[in-house]
Structure formats: structure tokens, C-alpha cells
Amino acid sequence: MQHSLTQGPITKNILLFALPLGVTGIxxxxxxxxxxxxAIGIGYYLKKRR
Structure with missing residues (x-):
């Protein structure tokens, strides 16, 4: 059974944000x-550094 790439939560959120704004949203x-x-990388670095 093949899973569609547009079913994932990340892709879905990007499409929901970008589509109403068109090219500007992309x-x-x-x-x-x-x-x-x-921001996530810096937070991870600071957490591991301590």
C-alpha cells in the first residue's frame, strides 16, 4: 500500500500555510x-553544553 507524500503532518502544514498566500507563502x-x-539547533547546543 503506497502512502501519499501529501498526507504527512509537515507537508500538510506547509501546504496549508503556503497555498492561501500563493507564491508569497512559498x-x-x-x-x-x-x-x-x-533556533532548535541553538537550543539543542545550549542544552548539551551545560
Whole structure:
């Protein structure tokens, strides 16, 4: 049984955010994703450093 790629929670959230805004939503989702990844990485680093 094949699972559709658009059924995952991450993909679904990105599509829900990007589709109403069109191309602007796609362009905004990239830096927002980078910022979230950086924040998680910095938080993980600071937690492990202690």
C-alpha cells in the first residue's frame, strides 16, 4: 500500500500555510523554516553544553 507524500503532518502544514498566500507563502516558508531550524539547533547546543 503506497502512502501519499501529501498526507504527512509537515507537508500538510506547509501546504496549508503556503497555498492561501500563493507564491508569497512559498517564499516566506523558506526563511521561516531556516529560522526555526536555527533556533532548535541553538537550543539543542545550549542544552548539551551545560
Amino acid at each position: 517564499w516566506l516558508s523558506v526563511p521561516i523554516g531556516w529560522a526555526l531550524a536555527d
